[in-house]
């Protein structure tokens with residue numbers, strides 16, 4: 001093989017590699033700016049030692065609430081070894097914002113059958129938004145090993161359609177786990 005052939009081959013493969021890198025960079029730029037696809041990355045800190053006196057994550061404020069502007073927020077504390085609350089009603093076809101935090105160790109937040117999936121790290125508020133297109137129940141297991149009771153740590157998300165979705169006058173709505 002002549003020097004010239006080798007040089008051409010190297011240039012060709014160099015160009016192919018540069019093209020591939022260019023395509024990948026373009027995919028990242030288009031998906032993040034034009035399509036707004038990001039990994040869950042809400043960086044919001046909270047003092048994990050005082051959650052029970054924190055106005056947002058006090059026990060009486062946990063669960064599903066319709067805000068005055070009509071949006072729906074669900075606040076959850078993930079703790080060894082349960083989610084508070086354990087039954088979470090949400091409306092069908094409306095955007096729901098989940099805000100989750102932990103007072104003890106890292107837990108996982110996953111709504112089976114949906115794209116809702118994040119870690120719950122003490123000291124931070126994990127936030128994500130999603131829309132449920134069909135009514136029905138979703139299991140919500142903890143998916144980060146958090147101790148001996150990890151496999152017992154789960155909750156239920158109940159997607160309610162219009163007739164079942166009945167928040168009270170303060171905007172709160174809750175549900176009971178089936179026996």
Ligand code: CUA
Nearest residue numbers: 142144146150
């Ligand atoms: Cu909480 Cu595993």
